[in-house]
Amino acid sequence: MEILWAPWRLSYVQKVTENKGCGCFICDAFNDSPENDKKNLLLHRGKKALVILNRFPYNTAHLMICPVRHTGDFESLLPEEMAEIDELLKKSVRVIRRAYNPDGFNVGLNLGKPSGGSHDTHIHYHVVPRWNGDTNFMPIIGGVKVIPQSLEETYDILKKFWRNDD
Numbered sequence: 728m729e730i731l732w733a734p735w736r737l738s739y740v741q742k743v744t745e746n747k748g749c750g751c752f753i754c755d756a757f758n759d760s761p762e763n764d765k766k767n768l769l770l771h772r773g774k775k776a777l778v779i780l781n782r783f784p785y786n787t788a789h790l791m792i793c794p795v796r797h798t799g800d801f802e803s804l805l806p807e808e809m810a811e812i813d814e815l816l817k818k819s820v821r822v823i824r825r826a827y828n829p830d831g832f833n834v835g836l837n838l839g840k841p842s843g844g845s846h847d848t849h850i851h852y853h854v855v856p857r858w859n860g861d862t863n864f865m866p867i868i869g870g871v872k873v874i875p876q877s878l879e880e881t882y883d884i885l886k887k888f889w890r891n892d893d
Contacts, residue, residue, distance in 0.1 A: 753779065753793050753849045765882055770889060776811040778819060780882055785833075785855050787876045788823045788885060792816055793851040801838055801850055812852065818892060819854045826888040829856035 756767035757777055764772070768780035770790065781789040792815045794808045804812075820832055833855040839847055 751797055751849050753851065754797050757795055768878060768882055770885055771815065773811050773815065775808045776815050778815055780878060782878065784874055786857065786861060787874055788827050788856050788881055790819050790854040791851040792819060792854065793849060797849050799848040799850055816852060816854065822885060822888045822892050823854065823856050826884050827856055830859045831857045833857060
């Protein structure tokens with residue numbers, strides 16, 4: 728058996744078992760104090776939508792754009808929620824492009840568990856930057872994806888670019 732040492736995972740496991748909110752990490756992050764935004768990886772608080780870093784990213788700077796309102800039903804999204812999500816998607820791509828210069832992006836959402844959605848009770852769009860050659864021998868041979876930057880460093884870089892984009 729291969730053992731992967733991941734000490735950062737314990738705080739997530741403890742948080743899930745001690746969760747006092749609605750059981751949704753997105754809602755919990757938004758409802759927490761803005762002073763804890765970095766700890767919660769919450770990059771932007773909007774009126775109808777928010778931007779949060781994915782705690783288990785596919786690549787560096789993997790963001791999620793979510794409505795503030797807790798819903799897993801895509802068809803229930805209100806026009807004002809969709810409008811703000813759309814603007815945040817555009818800004819997220821622009822900010823990541825300026826901060827990291829990726830060669831492309833995967834942008835989309837998973838609707839329901841069968842689609843690959845690991846958190847299907849709160850709809851969220853993924854914005855995943857991609858670089859030519861970002862899939863190398865590690866995932867193919869070793870079954871391991873290497874993320875070369877800590878979430879805290881990524882947060883600090885994106886936050887700086889986010890503020891400068893206004």
